[in-house]
Amino acid sequence: MSKLSLHGVIPYLPTPVTPDGDIDCAALSRLVEHLIGQGVHGFAPLGSTGEFAYLGAAQKETVVRTVVEAVDGRVPVIAGVASTTTRDAVAQAKRWHALGADGILAILEAYFPLPDAGVEAYFTAIADASDAPVTIYTNPNFQRSDLSLPVIERLSHHPNIHYIKDASTNTGRLLSILNRTEGRLGVFAASAHITTAVMLIGGLGWMAGPSCLAPRQSVQLYELCKARQWDAAMDLQRQLWTLNEGFARFNLAAAIKAGLRLQGLDCGDPLPPQRSLDAAEIDQLKNALALISAI
Numbered sequence: 582m583s584k585l586s587l588h589g590v591i592p593y594l595p596t597p598v599t600p601d602g603d604i605d606c607a608a609l610s611r612l613v614e615h616l617i618g619q620g621v622h623g624f625a626p627l628g629s630t631g632e633f634a635y636l637g638a639a640q641k642e643t644v645v646r647t648v649v650e651a652v653d654g655r656v657p658v659i660a661g662v663a664s665t666t667t668r669d670a671v672a673q674a675k676r677w678h679a680l681g682a683d684g685i686l687a688i689l690e691a692y693f694p695l696p697d698a699g700v701e702a703y704f705t706a707i708a709d710a711s712d713a714p715v716t717i718y719t720n721p722n723f724q725r726s727d728l729s730l731p732v733i734e735r736l737s738h739h740p741n742i743h744y745i746k747d748a749s750t751n752t753g754r755l756l757s758i759l760n761r762t763e764g765r766l767g768v769f770a771a772s773a774h775i776t777t778a779v780m781l782i783g784g785l786g787w788m789a790g791p792s793c794l795a796p797r798q799s800v801q802l803y804e805l806c807k808a809r810q811w812d813a814a815m816d817l818q819r820q821l822w823t824l825n826e827g828f829a830r831f832n833l834a835a836a837i838k839a840g841l842r843l844q845g846l847d848c849g850d851p852l853p854p855q856r857s858l859d860a861a862e863i864d865q866l867k868n869a870l871a872l873i874s875a876i
Contacts, residue, residue, distance in 0.1 A: 587622075587716070589621070589800070590620075591621065591787070592616055592792040592796065593793075595612075596626075596640075597849050600849070604647070610650075611846065616793065619796035619797045621799075624659070626644050627644055627661030627686070628686060635852040649681040650681075657684060659685065662674045674715075677713070683713070685711075687715050689704070689724060690724075690725075704732075708739050715741055717736060717745050720749065730754075734762060737761070737762040737766045743766065744785070745768055747768065750773045752774055752782070755770065755779060768783065772787065772828065776789075781811065793837055795875050802814060802818060824870070824873060827865060835858050836866060843876050
């Protein structure tokens with residue numbers, strides 16, 4: 582199996598698009614270069630912030646290829662695989678690995694609800710598809726069928742499933758995962774968590790869209806946590822939490838793209854039928870970014 586060591590701040594990249602809806606490869610490459618310059622530890626294209634649910638197969642491939650080429654081996658690229666069918670998910674996993682992705686972020690889309698056995702089989706098939714290490718993704722707030730704690734524990738024994746990203750708001754659930762998997766899975770948080778608390782209980786970092794807007798501050802927070810400077814970390818965490826609270830009110834991709842535009846990194850608009858933020862919402866976002874010196 583491939584060796585991959587993930588840690589730290591791994592932004593969920595937005596998918597820049599032109600006014601015609603085509604992938605804006607130049608804008609995506611510029612964003613990658615900007616974030617690497619700010620010290621992030623990896624990238625996750627085609628996550629929730631990347632609007633994977635609104636992209637066609639060719640568009641997804643363009644995103645993965647562009648990010649891999651722009652990164653050029655400097656940090657890991659964990660490419661999102663998401664589908665309602667196991668066959669298509671397996672094909673994506675194989676293709677992203679062939680394009681040079683260092684790992685796979687496995688996401689389950691489901692129209693009809695699935696029993697635990699079906700959920701487990703889906704993630705197992707992705708992990709069996711290649712030797713690209715897999716991060717399984719759980720988001721009880723949005724997924725029709727989610728990973729239960731017993732399924733997570735069983736999947737943690739798969740030799741190619743190395744990490745989990747949990748996007749619940751429940752830090753106690755993360756501690757349960759850590760306890761049940763006994764070191765077999767590295768745990769990553771989302772922006773919905775108080776990430777300092779996640780680091781305190783044994784997390785490796787966080788995969789989150791808002792880190793695109795505050796990469797320098799996010800990396801600083803991670804470094805304070807790694808140094809176990811918890812008082813300083815919590816001071817910075819309190820500042821960053823205002824941004825997280827703002828994002829809870831908005832469509833995630835729309836907010837990330839609006840914020841990047843305010844920072845001079847235009848990535849276009851969210852893909853329809855999603856809507857862009859209106860003027861009042863942009864003002865709220867601008868105020869939140871100003872509070873953390875992000876604009």
